[in-house]
Amino acid sequence: MIKLSGLLISIFLIIIIFLQIPDESVGLSSFTKNMDQFSSPGFFQRFIKLLTAMCILGYIGIALQLNR
Numbered sequence: 001m002i003k004l005s006g007l008l009i010s011i012f013l014i015i016i017i018f019l020q021i022p023d024e025s026v027g028l029s030s031f032t033k034n035m036d037q038f039s040s041p042g043f044f045q046r047f048i049k050l051l052t053a054m055c056i057l058g059y060i061g062i063a064l065q066l067n068r
Contacts, residue, residue: 006062009055016052020045 002062002065006059006066009059009062013052013055013059016048016055019048020052
């Protein structure tokens with residue numbers, strides 16, 4: 001169960017990190033621009049950074065549990 005959680009968090013982290021691509025890049029910038037239309041432009045970026053930090057901490061916790 002912990003291994004599955006670690007796998008899901010790592011895949012989710014990869015997706016979240018791709019969302020943080022600068023606007024000049026072609027990547028997923030169109031998605032972030034669409035999300036900015038629904039709320040203030042800074043809110044979505046702050047939310048993504050906070051979510052990334054929480055997932056990284058969770059991933060580190062799971063990794064420590066698996067290495068015991």
